[in-house]
Amino acid sequence: MAGTPPRVLTIAGSDSGGGAGLQADLRTLFACGVHGMTAVTAVTVQNSLGVTGFTEIPPEVVAAQIEAVASDIGVNAAKTGMLASAAIIEAVAGALDRVDVGPFVVDPVAASMHGDQLLADEALDALRTLLFPRATLVTPNLDEVRLITGIEVRSRADQRKAAEALHALGPRWVLVKGGHLWHDPECLDVLFDGEEFTELLGPRYDVKHTHGSGDTLASAICSRLARGESVPEAVRFGKDFVVRSVAAAYPLGGGVGPVSPLWRLEG
Template identity: 45%
Template sequence: MSYSIPSVLTVAGSDSSGGAGIQADIKTVESMGLYAQSVITALTAQNTLGVYGVFDVVPDFVCAQMDAVFGDIRPQAVKVGMVSSTDIVSAVARGLSEHAAPNVVFDPVMVSTSGSRLISQEAIDALVRELFPLATLITPNIPEAEVLCGMAIETPQDMESAARILFGMTPGAVLVKGGHGAIDADDLLYLGGSCRWLKGKRVETENTHGTGCTLSSAIACGLASGKEVFEAVLQAKRYVSGALRAGFAMGKGNGPLDHMWAHREAFGSLEA
């Protein structure tokens, strides 16, 4: 007897500490019962304290990885994360277009949790021009939305204004993520021409390394499984909230979430 399951492709940078990027994406996809594939756009030397180096993959090899994936186990959804140069942006955009990639969730990674800049201004301009038009959903956090929109975001009303601006850059939906500064952990989904607030409670923890990567991957899992955008986002928020509440403590800085929290709970391996 044989079977298959939906596949999710993650196109992102590698995190040597295992908490964000490709590693977080793979953990998320597998924890949600789907099959993970990857296209690595950059290697990073990083840990929970910061990013110490970024080594970009040659664009032609990014294309080769995408061709290999789509030529065999075709993914039902694609999550795109760190793309740090204009050439890599173009390579990823070309691959997504040539292979008619479905359900593209784009997390415009610009700054790490520790505050390290991960992408050039030229690359930001390129991703808006080349990748945003291919997205089913974009998921900027507040600092990223501020960069993209050229405005300060300090209130819920600011979030709504930013969402409308971002919606003008993409044919898909927009999720502006809360949880930064004075704004609570309420996210704003701009979908079908209207704003929908998704309420959430802030989890008091410093271990948030890879939160954005995890959320976008979890959303891609929902889309790959046949859920509509709204349901996929709600499912992903529940997953990330559980991973933050688990109380994981790894590293000396901003530690990672516990991607396997639900499995530990199910098997009774979490301490009381």
């Protein structure tokens, strides 16, 4: 009988359309050969056309889910997605002080795919002050960089400035994703540890089906951190994984379809 695989906890919202959120996380973790666990923060009403509503889970229930999983099953790495409110962020931070979840990746879901702000200002402040200092790695896209730091990233040089500003908030590592730097013919992500920059280049595909790409990247990174790999090794794996997932994206419904980690199961 095979041994217990590495265990990854995702603290995030549910996507009823299955393209992002907990569903994308679990799909990716399975494809990466690790056991996925969940602490649900919100239940969204959404499909390929957009989000029409959501209900937050009580903060004490979010914290209880984290503690229940960590105290019994154990967690080798954890990530966040949609955290919905300052109260939930505070509850997550409190739970992390009571239990060990290993390397902790913060995917600061603060902006929609159109750049609209998803978190209230007090929740953004809670992200900065409570979760970033606890993070092994943060993985914002450029709209989230703008909301968190005020920096408008228009060039690769701006990505480095943003990485420095984000690192000053306390995480050990920062990954500034360049997918939304549309005029760049390649997709550059910048990894920064406070001293050195590492550039990760990838192709830019002319596709509209990119729902869940951030969730997929962060989950793929977590799958390798849970195996004991270094942050640079895990990020390189995650970058390659999400590039392949974008290439394998499929249409779904009448709107934006998801990136697909199913390529890994097919070959």
